[in-house]
Amino acid sequence: QQGPPSLQLSPAAKKTIIEQSPPFIRVPEGASIKMTCLLKTEAKEEGVYLMRGRAADEKVTYVSKDGNRPFPNFNGRIEASGPAKNLTITLQQLRQSDSGLYYCLGVMHGADLPAAKGTGTLVIVTGTLCHIDSSGASHTQMKSAGCMLASWLPYVLVSLGLTLISLVGCILPRVNVSMPLLKFLIYFRFGK
Template identity: 35%
Template sequence: MVGLLGLLLFPLLQAAGEVWQSPRKTIALEGDSVNITCSTPGTLHGIYLKKTWPNNSDVIYYEDGSEPTVDPWFQGRIAYSGLQSNLTISLYHLQLADTGGYTCVAIMDDKIFGPGTLVMVTDQLPQAANTCQESWPIHFALPTALAVGFFLIGLGLGAVCVLIRTQVSMDPRVSPVSLEAHFSQRA
């Protein structure tokens, strides 16, 4: 019985020790901003957003009801909203040096690390990002063209069927009366 109870409660206990973080990766232009959301169930003492790569720093430590602690590098370029169990942290006026890995760390009885967010700050969007934006009309036009093409093919086949049916009914040798007589004689 105790084993069954433990088995049923295990997912709840495991979920209490998880940190969800989004997005997993983002690309931003220099001067833009990004939002990183950290959320976790359970009782927290506080939550960190740490820069874990290429150098380590505590970007912000937030605890409900207390003034947050912000790294001097991010002072004046950071905002937050929500509670510590579902906190969105906004980094503003991004600089190339802000590129790196950022991890949410929930402070419970232990430290629970989130999966991390890779932030890439560039002075220009990568070519792949430009290509995706430019190819959008192509991706939209292809299914539309296929749908119109199949509609026209169906319309053409329908017209051919109507013509064949009209030719059969115009044939003097085959009339509805003669067909009716033919089938009634067989019965």
């Protein structure tokens, strides 16, 4: 099977425009994102690369009429839908290491127009997605020590609060308090 064509931008690439959206995405680790590459050209396209890096030097996937061919770092985590001229790419199970600038690169048929580059999408992947429901159960898309710690946090805070209230309740009645308002509050709250 023949590999994807080589990547080279030519001066004639100015005749082709690639609109890429959205320009910026910020998501938690474990989430999915969608990017759209819209090619406006009269030339015949061979396919579209999704590249990563400021110099668009890391290949993410190549989509052509023959299908989607992800590169190793994204194998099993990427889907493509639609024709090459109006392509939607979905990146799944994102990791913090997936953060970066992603470019759509249209590969055109013919020697005079090898490729055109999109405007780019900046993807920021933040810490692990962690949700704690009312029962204190932790639900994650990706297990992590931070999420497990967060599931215990409400219990720890309640325990500390009850301990502090118990200490105040035991110590304050034994303290010689000369202020009338404080005496009243202690009497009202704890009795004699």
